[in-house]
Structures are given as C-alpha cells and as structure tokens.
Amino acid sequence: MNYTYKLPMLIFATAALTGCDEIINSMNKSGDSFTLKGNLPAEFGIDAIAFYTALKPDTASCQAQTLDPDKTITRRYAYEYSADFKSEPQAFSFDIPLNHTKKSCAMKLLDLRLAIRGRHGQQNWQSSYADGALYFFRHPTSKTVAFDENGTYKMNGKCRWSFQQSVARSRPDEIEKLLDCGGTGAYIALDQINNKTIMLDIDVSPEERPSERNTWIKFPVGWKPCAHQGDWRWCREPISFKTFKINGKTCTVYPNCTE
Numbered sequence: 230m231n232y233t234y235k236l237p238m239l240i241f242a243t244a245a246l247t248g249c250d251e252i253i254n255s256m257n258k259s260g261d262s263f264t265l266k267g268n269l270p271a272e273f274g275i276d277a278i279a280f281y282t283a284l285k286p287d288t289a290s291c292q293a294q295t296l297d298p299d300k301t302i303t304r305r306y307a308y309e310y311s312a313d314f315k316s317e318p319q320a321f322s323f324d325i326p327l328n329h330t331k332k333s334c335a336m337k338l339l340d341l342r343l344a345i346r347g348r349h350g351q352q353n354w355q356s357s358y359a360d361g362a363l364y365f366f367r368h369p370t371s372k373t374v375a376f377d378e379n380g381t382y383k384m385n386g387k388c389r390w391s392f393q394q395s396v397a398r399s400r401p402d403e404i405e406k407l408l409d410c411g412g413t414g415a416y417i418a419l420d421q422i423n424n425k426t427i428m429l430d431i432d433v434s435p436e437e438r439p440s441e442r443n444t445w446i447k448f449p450v451g452w453k454p455c456a457h458q459g460d461w462r463w464c465r466e467p468i469s470f471k472t473f474k475i476n477g478k479t480c481t482v483y484p485n486c487t488e
Contacts, residue, residue, distance in 0.1 A: 231260050251255070259425040260326055260328055261326070261327040261328060261424075262324050262325055262326045262327055262328070262340070262354070262423070262424070263324075263325055263327065263422045263423065263424065263425045263426065264322060264323065264324055264325070264342070264425075264426045264427070265277060265310075265322070265323045265325055265363075265425065265426075265429065265430055266320070266321060266322035266323070266426060266427075266428060266429070267320070267321060267384075267426045267430050267431065268318065268319070268320050268321075268430045268431065269312065269315075269318065269319050269320075269321060269345075269431050270318055270347075270431060270432070270433045271315065271316055271317050271318050271431070272314060272315075272316065272347060272348050272349070272404065273314065273315075273319075273345065273346060273347050273348075274311070274312050274313045274314045274315070274346040274347075275307070275311070275312050275321055275343065275344065275345055275346060275429075275431075276309065276310070276311045276312075276343070276344040276346065276358075277310040277311075277323055277325075277342070277343050278307055278308070278309050278310075278341070278342045279307065279308045279309075279310070279325055279326075279334035279338060279340075279341050279372070280305065280306075280307050280327075280338075280340050280341070280342065281305060281306040281308075281329045281331075281337060281338055281339060282303075282305055282322065282336060282337060282339040283304055283305070283334050283335070283336050283411055284335045284336060284337055285334075285335070285482075286303040290304075290332060290333040290334045290335045291303055291304050292304065301323075303337075304331055304332070304334045304336070304427060306329050306331050306336055308329075310323040310325075312395075314346065314348055314356075317362065319461050320451055322364070322472070325338070325341060327419060327422065327423060333400065337365075337367075337419065338365050338419065339363065339365060340362055340363060340364045340365060341363040341365075342361075342362050343360060343361035343363070343413055343429075344358045344359075344360055344361075345358060345359050345360075345361060345386060345388065345408070345410050345413060345431060346408075347388065347390070347408045347433070349390065349406045350476065352357050354376040354395075354405065355405070355406075356422035357406060357408040358408060359388060359408045359409050359410035359413070361386070361413025361414050361429075362372035362413075362414050363414070363415050363416075363417050363427065364414075364415075364417065365416075365417050365418075365419050365422075366416065366419065367418070367419055367420065368418055368419075368420055369418040369420075369421060370416070370418070372416040373416045373417060373418040373421075374415050374416065374417060375464055376421065376422075376425050379426075380424065380425045380426060381425065381426045381427075381428055382415065382417075382426070382427050382428070383423070383428045383430070384412055384413065384427065384428065384429045384430070385412050385430055385432065386410050386411070386412045386413045386416060386429055386431040386432065387407065387410065387411050387412050387432055387434070388408060388410040388411075388431060388432065388433045389408075389409055389410075389434040389436070389437070389438070390406045390407070390408060390433070390434075390437045391406065391407045391409065391437060391438050391439060391440040392405070392406050392407075392437055392438075392439060392440060392452075392483060393405060393406075393407070393439065393440040393441065393444075396475050398436050400474075402472070402473045402474050403473070403474045403475070403476075403477075404473060404474065404475050404483065405481075406437070410431070413429065413431075413479065417443060417488070437484070439452065440458055441456075443463045443464050444463055444464065445464075446461065446464055446468070446470075448482070448488045450485070451482040451483050451484060451485055451488075452481050452482065452483040452484075453470045453481065453482055453483075454470060454471055454473055454483075455468060455469070455470060456469045456470055456471040457471075484488070
C-alpha cells in the first residue's frame with residue numbers, strides 16, 4: 230500500500246484504538262531481543278513501531294483505568310524506532326526486545342509495523358510511505374520463516390514510485406508521487422528469534438509509472454498526460470494532452486519537463 234506520509238497521526242490513532250498506555254522513544258532494552266537492520270537508498274527513511282500485548286490480560290495489573298471510572302481496558306504498549314531521511318544511502322539497526330513489563334503487567338511482542346518512507350523533494354508534501362510488518366507467533370507454523378546458519382533472515386524490499394497530478398488546491402497539477410513496496414513482511418516464531426537478525430534491504434526501481442492506468446501515454450521522450458474530455462479523465466480518441474507542473478514549472482513531458 231502507499232500513502233502520503235502521515236505516520237505520526239497513524240501512531241496516535243493506533244494508540245487510541247488499541248489502548249496503548251503510551252508510545253515512546255526510550256525503552257529498557259535488557260532481556261531477550263532481536264535485531265532489525267538493513268540498508269536504505271538515498272532520500273529514504275524507515276519507522277518501526279513495536280506493539281506488545283499482555284500475556285495474562287485478565288489480571289488486575291494488566292488492566293488500565295479509562296476515563297469512565299467503571300471501565301478498564303487491557304494494557305498494551307508500543308515503542309517507536311526511526312531512521313530519518315538522508316540525502317545519501319544509509320544503514321539502520323534497531324534492537325527489538327521480545328518482552329516488556331508495564332506496571333507489573335508482563336507483555337510479549339505482538340507485531341512490528343514498518344513504514345518505509347521516501348521523498349522526491351524538500352516540501353512536506355513531497356514524501357510518501359509504504360507499509361510492511363513482522364508478525365509474531367509463539368511457536369513455528371507453516372508460515373513462519375527459517376533463519377540461516379548465521380541466525381539471519383534476509384528480506385529484499387522492492388519499491389517503485391508512481392506519479393500523478395495533484396488535485397490539492399494548494400498545488401494544482403503539480404507532480405506528486407506515491408511509494409509502493411513489496412517484500413517487506415514476514416511471519417516470525419518468537420521462540421526462534423532471540424539473538425537473531427532480520428535483514429531488510431530496500432531497493433527502488435529507476436522506472437516510474439503513472440499511478441493510474443490509461444491516464445498518461447509513454448513516448449520516447451517520456452510520459453504525457455491525456456487531457457480530460459468532459460467528465461472522462463482517461464485517454465481516448467481523439468487524444469489530446471495537457472500540461473502539468475514540476476516544482477512550479479509548467480511542463481509537457483515527464484520526467485524531463487520539456488521535449
């Protein structure tokens with residue numbers, strides 16, 4: 230999936246829906262853990278949010294008071310890791326605890342949500358992210374991954390940009406891009422991952438495509454957007470083309486702007 234980058238909103242919305250006591254960026258990293266590490270292309274970053282769930286949710290220590298004095302909710306916990314954008318390729322490494330204790334409530338790792346972030350300019354709106362996840366099971370299943378002799382499981386994320394003309398009032402007809410990535414998810418057995426490594430390397434395709442089929446036509450010089458014909462926004466005969474903008478400059482062909 231792809232989205233315009235709004236991860237902080239996603240984080241707090243998730244906390245509200247799941248009953249997390251807090252989402253913080255400092256954590257006791259003692260005890261069993263694994264390492265998520267990898268490499269990112271230039272102008273990419275990554276966020277990872279570890280979600281923990283109570284081992285014994287019905288115990289008193291695992292119940293948190295709500296605003297309603299007569300109701301409680303099962304404690305959950307989330308912790309965020311982040312590697313921000315850099316203009317050059319970068320490596321990242323996060324040590325992820327398998328367990329957490331919050332106010333005497335013992336918890337285990339439930340999943341690790343990933344947001345692979347990319348930017349195509351310096352404006353706030355010139356960024357997007359694609360999601361991924363590691364899902365954890367207590368014991369191995371037919372879906373859980375196997376580690377190599379070095380205790381490593383390798384994931385090769387393949388990302389691609391797609392482009393479109395913005396319909397936002399603040400930037401009409403500007404080129405904006407959406408990021409889509411595959412190969413960024415796995416099922417993991419908790420009893421096999423202690424002291425192991427998940428390696429996630431992200432590659433981005435040099436080839437970009439329109440975000441919607443049959444709205445642009447490709448020529449040797451690049452892509453041209455079809456002009457709308459009434460309420461019809463797809464390419465059809467007789468075909469005519471319209472202009473668009475790249476950072477405020479009026480263009481006729483993407484990505485070079487002019488023929």
